[in-house]
Amino acid sequence: MACIHLHPRSLSDIAHSIAIVANNAQASALFSAPKDPQRIPPDMLPVFRGLRSRICQRLLCLGTKSNVGQVPRRAVAMAYRFMIATAFVLLMPFTVQAADELPKEAVLPMGLAGKAIQASLDACDKGGYRVTVSVVDRAGVLRAMARADGAGPHTVDSSRKKAYTAVSFRRPTTELAELINKVPTLQALREMNDEVLMLGGGLPIEIGGEIVGGIGVGGAPGAHLDDVCAQAGLDAIGAVPKVPATK
DSSP, X not given: OGGGXXXXXXXXXXXXXXXXXXXXXXXXXXXXXXXXXXXXXXXXXHHHHHHHHHHHHHXXXXXXXXXXXXXXXXXXXXXXXXXXXXHHHHHHHHHXXXXXXXXXXXXXOHHHHHHHHHHHHHHHHHTTOOOEEEEEETTSOEEEEEEOTTOOTHHHHHHHHHHHHHHHHTSOHHHHHHHHHHOGGGGGGGGSOTTOOOSSSEEEEEETTEEEEEEEEEOSSSHHHHHHHHHHHHHHTTOOOOSOOOO
């Protein structure tokens, strides 16, 4: 096909570059050279079918005129680049449309994680409790942690595991602990993996209707006190309350 040989870089190479950027299979089909020049892939969208036909027609025309001396070869090269750039711009809306179809999820910002941790530490400090507070993201991965002066070393793991358990099961850990005590067949949940800890003090962080993370507190003298401190963290960032307010 004449339009394939007008430049050292072939149309197939150009298509490959555009396909990498656009991530669109139609881009590759747009510029590739089929064995039968008259045959266009049946699944090609109308906009690509028309664009392919017009580009090849223009380049073929310019190549013919260049061979007979009617058009300078430099003009052919410039026209070639212009047509490729135009095709790329026309492909961009389809790239954006594909990106819009990807699922989106809310992420707990580091600033909010730190704010929740500090509020929980302050609440426990008022009661004289030395605790560790951990915040994990929606995948259960540690986002931030702070250990108060004098807090036991075991509270580092317990607070993180409580936060992990809360976000994984999407429920407060106190509620989960009560549930498995009432329903013996659920005891196996304790052994699901080494990160699960069915002990009060872990709360899911729900903002805007989505569970975006979990907060865990460990070290207060009682799981119910850990819950109160964790709830203080939720209140500080405007998350949905998970512990009933005490009268």
